[in-house]
Amino acid sequence: MSLITCKNLSFEYEGVPAVTDLNFSVSDGDYLCIVGENGSGKSTLIKGLLRLKKASQGEIILDHELSPDEIGYLPQQTAIQKDFPASVYEVVLSGCLNSLGLKPFFTRKEKNIAKSNMEKMGILHMKNACYCELSGGQQQRVLLARALCATKKIIVLDEPVSGLDPIVTQELYEIIEHINNVHKITIVMVSHDIKAAVKYASHILHLHNSQLFFGITEDYIQSDIGKKYIGEFV
Amino acid sequence: MIDLLKEIFSYPFMIRAFLVGTPVALCASLLGVSLVLKRYAMIGDGLSHVGFGALAVAAALNASPMIVSIPIAVIAAFLLLRLSENSKIKGDAAISLISTGSLAIGVMVISLSTGMNTDVNNYLFGSILSMAQSDVILSLGLSAVVILLFVLTYNRIFAVTFDENFAKATGTNTEGFNMIIAFLTALVIVVGMRLMGALLITSLIVFPALTSMRLAKRFFTVTLNAAFVSIICLWLGLILSYVYSTPTGASIVVCNIIAFVIYSIIKKIRETKNE
Structure with missing residues (x-):
């Protein structure tokens, strides 16, 4: 296929x-x-x-x-992200937006998807850490987890x-x-x-x-x- | 202290200043976090100058200042957004062209109609006395709209601010959200401008966000903290302005500078402790 x-x-x-x-x-x-x-x-x-x-x-x-919206994407890093104040969890969860439809807020379902993808990438223990304070490799794992949230x-x-x-x-x-x-x-x-x-x-x-x-x-x-x-x- | 507060709240104009200022400060700080992180703070500056020009024209025509300046500011917001997105036409230079242009037109209109007087001073630096009853209603109404839209779109605003390409690729209408942010910014600036002054209203957008980013490390806490700092500084600034009869906008900005310095010192102390 x-x-x-x-x-x-x-x-x-x-x-x-x-x-x-x-x-x-x-x-x-x-x-x-x-x-x-x-x-x-x-x-x-x-x-x-x-x-x-x-x-x-x-x-x-x-x-x-x-669906075209369901392609996970790991972009090249932008300058904005380097000092962006956001926790690992916030970044990963934002990958679930495409399954939200018209709902304004994330439900338990999306939060669980985000958690399981953080677990897959081995970053669950740092979910409250600031994205900007991670090493380059850790940041890429975070963005990978986010990409996995957006796609199956x-x-x-x-x-x-x-x-x-x-x-x-x-x-x-x-x-x-x-x-x-x-x-x-x-x-x-x-x-x-x-x-x-x-x-x-x-x-x-x-x-x-x-x-x-x-x-x-x-x-x-x-x-x-x-x-x-x-x-x-x- | 309590006597002072009693005295302050015995004046209707002070109550109006608080009623207009608090929601404006709240909305400006919420939008400010996104604008600062997206490097769009200059849009706020451009808008306030356009707003000044519009107020001057409205005064010369004897029209309602809000009815004239809101549509002009909204149109300018979309224009400025396009300019800053399109780096090819030198966005930053284009923005300063529009802002100085509008300021000059405003000053010309005022000089030719009423002449340069204290009104101009109030427009530029803010006045505690300038709020009418209709401003209070308008301010509360618009702020309610801004806060509601912000809360409902919070998750999407985060996604668009953090990574516009990813958000767009996964189906978020990023242009739409950028326009919502620009639209809301225009409303906040027009409503807050006469209290804060055209030259200083941008500080309400920039200062609380930057202050809060000294210490907070999550988007959510940055946003909450910015709202908190913004409102506290506005209240202290209004009191300062009343006690020393200083221009309102400048008084509020001074409080914001102090808050920024305090947060920076706490950050330094924390860093040295961690080492």
Whole structure:
């Protein structure tokens, strides 16, 4: 079953094409890594999948059971968040907003979902801590827990390990793998880290303002583009 | 002290000042937390200057100040919001263009019609005497609307303030909420402007939020604490203004400065204790 299918998808910024003619699909349970150099259109594509940016051409078809509001999102950190006074619990709970409908307040149901996701991420013990006083790795776990609150099926991660030290990076990759394997959440991740991408992902999408490769990771490693790109980083 | 309070509350104008000021201070502090965290505090400043221009025009036309200035401030709020969201057209410069422009137009209108007199001084720095009975009703009514909307949308305001992209991606109408915040800010500024003065009304938005963030570490406690600080400072400021016959707005801001310093000192003490 294909959760997301993109057909001839293109994006542009004020007439300048950012990324053109994408054709790929994400199936239930996949772990897709989107790789490519800076400015190759990776983040633009993510914004498109989340409907933060309109496609200039083509279409994104979602499985009928997947509402566009139910894609969990782990964005790149913004400057505002660095000194934002909010507790871990408040941040995680805000991920449940999309299931609230027109109700103004959270009920026990949402609070329990938030708690169970904090438990999954191992941050329940710090639920009253201030988000701004956590380490980078802990902050990413908080945002992951929030993303899990917003979805039952798929999360989209935009460079989740940027700025983290190697040990914490490794930990975060293992958590994401765990979410994919155990909780059966589909992963779509933008990454700079090609080595980790081919190690963990089931599928690779390589962009350079257009689609250079899409397929399973084993094929990517054997392909010319894959060999060249992985070679540059080893 | 009790004698002083008895004396103060024997004057109807003082009661009106308290009745108008308290809800305005409460609403301004609630909105202020979100505006400060979103880096939108300049919108408040821009709006107050637009409000001054509108009041001046209303006075020259002999129209009701509120009926003229509320729609103008609301339109300006949406405009300023668009400007600060769109960094391409140099949002901060555009805001100061609008605020100084409105101030200049206001001063010109006043000079040509009634002439620069104490009224202008009151507009700029606030007056305890300026509140009429109709202002009390308007202030209480608008504040009720602001507080109700704020409480009902509190969770969404938090989400939009903390992470606009995430909120938007998960289906929250972020543009709508930004507009609600800008709209409510415009109402609060227009109602509070004659008490606080056009130049100082922004302090009601900025000071309590920043003071409260010295110590509080959760969004909820920051909001409650800001409301508390804001109301206490307003009350002390009104008393100060009465006792020393100082401009109301300036007196309230002085109380806010003192509160900010006290909170900062407590923060320092706590930090050194933890080390």
